[in-house]
Amino acid sequence: MNRFADELLRWFDHHGRKDLPWQHPRDAYRVWLSEIMLQQTQVVTVIGYFQRFVERLPTLRDLAAADEDTVLALWSGLGYYRRARFLHAAAKLCIERHGGELPRELDALMALPGIGRSTAGAILAQAHGLRFPILDGNVKRVLARYHGVAGFPGESAIEKRLWVHADEHTPAVRTADYTQAIMDLGATVCVRSKPACLLCPQAASCVAHRDGLTAVLPTVKPGKKIPTRAVAMLLLRDRQGRVLLERRGPTGVWSGLWSLPEAPDADAAPTAAARLARVRSIDALPAFTHVFSHYRLDVSPILFDHAAPLARVAEGTERRWCAPADLAALGLPAPVRSLLDNLPEITP
Template identity: 65%
Template structure:
């Protein structure tokens, strides 16, 4: 047992999280799904999504058989939709190349779409008890503070140092528990702000605590101004209260999801709406802001009533008329889904 692992596991046995849904059973598929969902998302948010996902798609084979729309619909609201597409592609690749299972070979596992070094290590350690270190955001924060490491953890030289430390601290036994324990420590005690140092089992050996550096470490990423972009969303609604959805292209934000047609200005919006349906002037709905990691998007919805719209545009691979029930089966960006639901509710 390594010097860090022993007190950490003793703390985990008393205070760690032992009732997470992907721990019962702790299969490779369930661990993999949870690890992908937990990337940039809190446990409290993930639990309901995870349970809904495995109820609908309980095995890797079920995931591979599902179409992308079904996968994205189950993911809708979690954000970072590229994760869901990679999940689906990896399942298909496993069916083709790995007899329908996630490989136990590290290199083969890490080569699958959306699975890097840390995620592969987490899967193998938790599902199979194999000795591989992990280095997710929580673990980076713990190790950075524990060893007093300066420099943004995303920098190559800092990340290399952290991987070396992660390897040294990983024990040769109780790998599943250790992996969960060090993630739990970062998520519940060694938090980004207001860490609970007095409750930490590693406090006596923590450089950041001893030198009053917990607020300074990890070194933050150099800040930059986040730009604001603007778009008009066209909400075309026919006499049956259905709205016209358009599938987004393979590139850019929300790629592959169903959304609303967009325009840059009012003139362009009206021209586009008239190409799609027989409409009159638009009603401007309340604008709102959606924040991405690298920019803010101001969305101004324009509502067009289209009495005979369905005759002009029929359902196809990229355009679809949907009522409130039908959108539940499609992958939509969370702000678009909320906009549509709010609009339908206001008309009820």
């Protein structure tokens, strides 16, 4: 066993995370689901979502058989909904091509939607104990600092160097524990800001620690200004408390989710609302900003109480009046769900 892995595993035996819900049992489906959920999301946030997901869809076959609304409702609030759609599509392909199981070959796993080399390696290492390296964000940070690798890890040449280091450190024994250990080290000790180097088992050999470079490694992505968009969200609510929802299109942000009708701004909101229902009262709710990875969305919510459905605005697969009790079963963007959960009481 190499020195890096040996020291890391000794640290893991005393300080590693061994009670995460996807570790008991640590089968391929649960590992896969956790890895997809953990992309761009912290463990503390994922735990509750993971437990609710596997309670409702405990097996890959259950996931494949579920409808999209069920999957997106379980995912609602985790963001990056493309992950959920890829998960769902991959499960269906496993039924069609792999006998209802995730394949145990790297190339076959990577051929499934949403599974890259690192995710595939994590599944094979943690579920089956096979020797495959991983290189998620935490591991990139650990290895960039340990080896003193400068340059943004998202660049092809830098990532290629880090993959070489990831492979050379991955042991042939206790591979599942090692994989969890290096992720844990990056998540709890070798963190992005103010790493706890005094607690790190690799500090004595770490280039960044030796040369005082922990604040600058890994190199951050070259910055660019995030644009801002504005929108008015229309909350059309009838006397029974039902709210009009529309399913978003197949592309763009929140694609396929149920959301609220929109207008370009608050001034245009009454006219847009009148095309969908007869409205009487208008109430501007507190505005808020929702930040995506590539832009900021300034939202002005406008409440139209006592809205009466127009006969010409038909309900169907893309538009529906939804009672509060039915919202939990729908895939809703997190800010829309929050809006609906916190609506004021209907005025007389």
